[in-house]
Amino acid sequence: MATNRITFDDLPSNVLAAVEERIGPVLKSETVSQGFNSEIAARVFTDSGSCFVKGLRADHKRVWTQRREAEVNPYLHGIAPALLWQIEEAGWVLLGFENLKGHHADYTADSPDLPKVADLLRRLGEVPCPEIELRRAEQRLQAYAAKPSDLDYFAGRSLLHTDLNDHNVIVDDSAYLVDWAWATSGAAWLDAGYWVVWLMAAGRHEPESAEQWAREIPAWRVAPADGIAAFARATANVWEEIAGHDTDEWTARMLNASRRWASFRQRA
Template sequence: MRTDFEDLPAPVLAAVEARTGPILKAEPVSQGFNSEIGAHVSTESGTCFVKGLRADHKRVWTQRREAEVNPFLRGIAPALLWRIEEAGWDLLAFESLEGRHADYSPDSPDLPKAAELLRCLGEIGCPDIELRRAEQRMGRYVNHASDLDHFAGQSLLHTDLNNANVLVDATTAYLVDWAWATRGAAWLDAGYWVVWLIAAGGHEPAEAEQWAAEVPAWRSAPAAGVTAFAQATANLWEEIAGEDWDPWTARMVNGSRRWAEYRKSV
C-alpha cells in the first residue's frame, strides 16, 4: 500500500525539509509497488526521488542494501543524496533522473542501451558489503542441488531487470531499485534480462539470448548453467504466481516457461 508523501508523520517531513528546504510539490510515482513511499519531491533547489518503507516493514533491510551499494554504482545508477531513519520511517532520496522506462520490444532503440548498461555493471568489482548470494536465493527452485554451483560467483548483480527499473534517456540507460543486489555468477544479470525480454518485450527465446550475448559475461556462461537458470526461474515465477494468476505474473510465468522449454532443445 502506498502512503501519500504529505501523510508522513510531521517529524519525518521536518527531517526531509531539513535536508531539502521547503517542499513545493510531491508527486507519487505510479509504477512500483514494493515501497510504501515513492515520490518525486520538488523544492527550490530541485527535484529528488524519495522511496521509503516503515521501519517495521519486513523488507526494510532493502533500504540499507540500496544505501550501501549505491556509492559503487557511479555512472550506472542515480546517486543517493541522503537517508533518513526517523519516527518509524526509513527514507532514501536519490538524484532524480529525467529518463523514461526502457522499451524492451524487438527493434527498440533501448535494447543496445540496456546491453551497454549491463556491460558497464559487469566492470564494477563486487563491493565488500553484505549481499544476498545467488545460489542461496535460487536454492529452493533448482531441479538438482548441483545446479546451484553454476550460480555462485563474485560479481555484483542487480537481479530485477524489470523494464521499469531501467530508465533511459536519448543515449544512456540507468539502473534503479537495487533492493535485491546480490553476489553471484557474472552472467546471471544477462539471464534475468532474457526473461524480461521474452515476457515484457515479446521476444522469442533465441532472439532474447542474442541480446544477452551483447553482454560480455554472457558469452562465457556455461550452457548447462543457463538451462538450469531458465528452469529455476520458471519454478520461481510459478511459486510467485500461486493459484490465481494475475495478467502480470501470468506473463512472467509463461515467458520463463517458454525459455525453459527452448533450453531443452539447445
C-alpha cells in the first residue's frame, strides 16, 4: 500500500535545519512522485550540488526499511547510489543519497537499457551477502508457495533486491538499483525471476523473450527448472493477494503477467 507523500518543505523546521547543517542552504526541492515506501522523496538542490532525500516518521510501521537501506548501502558500491548522510531528528528518519542523473529503465522489448540492467544484475550477483540482518526469501514467500518443499528452492545466501520495478532502476552510462527497503537473502537466481515478471508487465514481453533476458544472468542459467516453476507460482499468488477484489491498472498488469508466467512455467 502506498505511503502518503508530503513535500520536503512540509518537514518541521528543526528537521529542515538539520538537513541544512549537512548540505548547506537549500535553494529548491522537487518532490518525486514514484515509489511507495517513503513519506518524503525529493531531489534537494544547494549551491554545491544536489542529493536525493527520502524518509519516514520515526513511528511509521515501516521505518525499519529506512534503517535497512542505510545498513546495506555500504556493500553496494557501483550497484546503488551512495548514502551520503542520515538523520534522526524530531520524529523523522531521513536518508540523503547521491542524486543520480539518469532515467528510469525502459523495459520495452527493443530498449537499449536491457543489456545495462542485465549487467547490473550480473554485478549484483558478485556482491557477497553482508553479515547484517536481512529478511530471507523463503520466509517472505512462505505463505505463497504451493507446497512447503518449494521453499527450499528459494533459500540461499545471495543478496537480493526483490523489487525490479522499472522505476527502481536508474540508467545512465550504467544501471543502478534504488530503494533497497526489501533487501533479502536468498537463492542467487531470484532477482532474475522477479525481473521476468516486470519485463512482461512493463515491457510487454512474452514469457520466452523475458526469460531470454534472464538467461543473461549466470545464476539463472543453473537454476533448477522445478524451482523456477515454484517461484512463478508463488509470485502469481503474491499478486493475487495484492490485487484483491478491486485492482488498479498497474496492479492488474502485474497480476496478468505473473499468471501468464506461472502458466508458461507449468507447461515448460
